[in-house]
Amino acid sequence: MNLVIDTGNTLTKLALYQGMEMVAFSSFEGVDAKHIIQFCESNLFIKNVILSTVKEYPAEIDLYLTQHFNTVFFSHNTSVPILNKYSTPETLGKDRLAGVVGAHLLLPAADNLVIDAGTAITYDLITASGEYLGGSISPGIVMRYKALHAFTSRLPLLDFYDDAKLTGDDTSGSIHSGVLNGVLAEMEGIIHSYQLLYPDLKIIMTGGDHNYFDKRLKIKTFAAPNLVLEGLNLILNFNIETR
Secondary structure: OEEEEEEOOOEEEEEEEEOOEEEEEEEEEOOOHHHHHHHHHOOOOOOEEEEEEOOOOOHHHHHHHHHHOEEEEOOOOOOOOOEEOOOOHHHOOHHHHHHHHHHHHHOOOOOEEEEEEOOEEEEEEEOOOOEEEEEEEEEOHHHHHHHHHHOOOOOOOOOOOOOOOOOOOOHHHHHHHHHHHHHHHHHHHHHHHHHHHOOOOEEEEEOOOHHHHHHHOOOOOEEOOOHHHHHHHHHHHHHHHHO
């Protein structure tokens, strides 16, 4: 079995795969060696591991993984089953790269725009021929609320609201309108611009806020909440096969 460990800005996700099927999952805040070791010791058939992280983590994790498993530490030097045409691969977010690998596995014959709606919203394009061309990064919903509060003297910090009228009739309503209607208009505009270039484009949504957009976009999308994990599993298999 394969173990995928994905450490983001907030959560560490552990996903156990039998082939391409996820058979176990766990997540927790931060990076804790004890949690990872306990998960491994409760799943004795793990053979291969891939670790993807955006932050520093205890050296104990490296030591444990290398002693017990065939381990891939995901970086810009790791081989991937697509052509990465990003001009600065060393600065590319690992989740963005894993996401487009997962998208090409999900819809291999299509030009795919991967939208990862989380802390930030990323848009990434991979062509039907397997060429990753890059994309864009913008603030996520919660970040927009925080920015309005942090960079003004009087605007309150509001919680993520489920919906918003176009015309807010008080300050809170106006903030909700600006954040939620603004981010939705941005997303629809970016998708439309890509569709002009790639008429048969498929839209794949992932990330913690993907449900919010999936319900409101007037465009057909494919929801893939585990896209990054599936991409990491594919990258792990690709590296095992080529060793």
